[in-house]
Amino acid sequence: MDSLKFDLAEIPLRTVNTFLHQEAPGQGVRKVLITNPDGAHNIAVGLDFPVEIEIVGHAGYYAGGMNKQASITVTGSAGTGVAENMMSGRVHVKGFASNGAGASAHGGLLVIEGDAGLRCGISLKGGDIVVGGSVGSFSAFMAQAGRMVICGDAGDALGDSLYEAVLYVKGSIKSLGADARIEPMAEADLATVKALLAAAGPAFDQYAPQDFKRVASARSLYHWNADANQEY
Amino acid sequence: MCGIVGLLVKTPALKARLGELMVPMLIGMTERGPDSAGLAVFTEPLATDERKISLYSGLTEEGADFNWLGLGHELKAHLGIEARMAVQGNHAVLTIGIAPEPVKRWIKEHHPRLHILSTGRAIDLYKDIGTPTEVAERYDFKHLTGTHLVGHTRMATESAVTPDRAHPFTAGEDFCLVHNGSLSNPYGVRRMLEPRGIKFETDNDTEAACRFLEWRLREGDDLETALQKGFAELDGFYTFLMGTTDKLALIRDPFACKPAVVAENDEYVAIASEFRSLAHLPDIKNAKVFEPAPEEMYVWTA
Structure with a gap:
């Protein structure tokens, strides 16, 4: 039994998630197909074993949240908080993703082929995110570690109060957030973008690393400036 | 929380099935709004x-x-x-x-x-306390017919759970609004409107938005201009869905704090807070599904 199919029109999601948590790792399940997700929340959350999951259709909130090791593909769109707090593995959304995609992900790779909503990669803590379309406002807010590659445009306040995460943007940036600045692309940056585009899959072959801008923290908010005008 | 649903149908066959298609949409938003429900349906206008x-x-x-x-x-x-x-x-x-x-x-x-x-x-309006299933059965929503409708499931945050505080809210004629979110300046808006002779019926924040926008329309603004003024004057979290005699209109606040998803094809435009309320619609798998952007106006004509 290395390949399984669950139809969420027939079987409750809780049964599927419980099986994926408790029984599947011991049974050597390697491939799981989930059909008729119909926007259900929490599909394939909290997995912790190497398995390929394909969700055929539109997923609701928090799909693939807290993922460890698993490789989860959503063929449609994903709701709020896809791959939120991912630790490792991969979550791949073929359509668009709503707000807070990849929020606070510690590791792993989140690929979104369409657009991502607002606050994509907020508080990123070491995960990587590659977005084929554009990202909404306040993306990478307070992102601490990890990389984001944005092949479309970025909305307002990109990278506000950024720590050590680095963002690469191909399109226009509506505005940078406080302390975020555009920096020159070094050789290492080109290699990073190339590797992340390659990891994201064939849909990203069309992009060239030299077309991206690097956005990183100016680090001026790292230390309290007692001399600054403190009127807020 | 709260859930929003809207449906505009483009064929005679679907106009006859408007209520039947909408009931699962409304019930699909029960977890977002279990305490009250309501809808406004727009029919062919009277003489x-x-x-x-x-x-x-x-x-x-x-x-x-x-x-x-x-x-x-x-x-x-x-x-x-x-x-x-x-x-x-x-x-x-x-x-x-x-x-x-x-x-x-x-x-x-x-x-x-x-x-x-x-x-x-054109407008008929129903709203009451109870779960969406109860309210839908109470008024036999599944047999409603018409061109478009605006529905809401409520989880009250800003005012009490009573029938008159359920959504949709209306003002003037053939205008209604449903709201997911909470406004931070409803009393400011109210203090601006009341001296102009505009009367309020509840202490609900959504009523302020509804009366503000209807006032702008009455003052001669077209829907787009009125909504633009709404962006400037209404502060807080909102996804608003509005219905007029021949239109559905949707806006989201600049922070996109409250969700919305749209599915569109040649036969209908369907709007809901979440995709799970759209999943049952005919041929949804081939519909164009997208998330409306914050601070943009989306207007569909019946």
Whole structure:
């Protein structure tokens, strides 16, 4: 039994998630197909074993949240908080993703082929995110570690109060957030973008690393400036 | 929280099935809004000199036993009008052949606890407390027909759970609004509107947005201009879905704090807070599904 199919029109999601948590790792399940997700929340959350999951259709909130090791593909769109707090593995959304995609992900790779909503990669803590379309406002807010590659445009306040995460943007940036600045692309940056585009899959072959801008923290908010005008 | 649903259909076959398609949409948003539900349905408009008035008797002492027939007799005796009436328990749609203001004034004076839900040539409005399933059954939503509708499931945050504080809210004629979110300046908006003679019926924040936008429309703004002014004046979290005689309009606040998803094809435009309320719609797998952007106006014409 290395390949399984669950139809969420027939079987409750809780049964599927419980099986994926408790029984599947011991049974050597390697491939799981989930059909008729119909926007259900929490599909394939909290997995912790190497398995390929394909969700055929539109997923609701928090799909693939807290993922460890698993490789989860959503063929449609994903709701709020896809791959939120991912630790490792991969979550791949073929359509668009709503707000807070990849929020606070510690590791792993989140690929979104369409657009991502607002606050994509907020508080990123070491995960990587590659977005084929554009990202909404306040993306990478307070992102601490990890990389984001944005092949479309970025909305307002990109990278506000950024720590050590680095963002690469191909399109226009509506505005940078406080302390975020555009920096020159070094050789290492080109290699990073190339590797992340390659990891994201064939849909990203069309992009060239030299077309991206690097956005990183100016680090001026790292230390309290007692001399600054403190009127807020 | 709260859930929003909207449906605009483009074919005669679907117009006949409007209610049937919408009921699962409304019930799909139960987790987002279990305490009250409501909807406004827009039908082919009446003749220019006729008006429909939706009335709710749930706040009267008689409740669902309200003497609607008696109301019809009273209207004839006092105002000399023949009112047609479609009654469903605590709800009735009154159709009259004169200007609505004297009739509404008379109702408010003689039946102060009878709640006037809506007025117009196209709009019928239903709202009550209870789960979406209960409310849908109470008013037989599945048999509604029309061109478009706006629905809401409520999880109250800003005011009490009562039928008059459920959504949709209306102001003026053939205009309604549902809201997911919470406004931070409803009293400021109210203080600006009240000196202009605009009266409020509840302490609900959504009513302020509804009356603000209807005021702008009445002042001559087109829907797009009114919504643009809404972005400037209304502060807080919101996804608003509005209905007019021939349009559905959707806006989201600049922070996109509250969700919305749209599915569109040649036969319908469907809007919901979440995709799970759209999943049952015909041929949804081939519909164009997208998330409306914050601070953009989306307007669909029936």
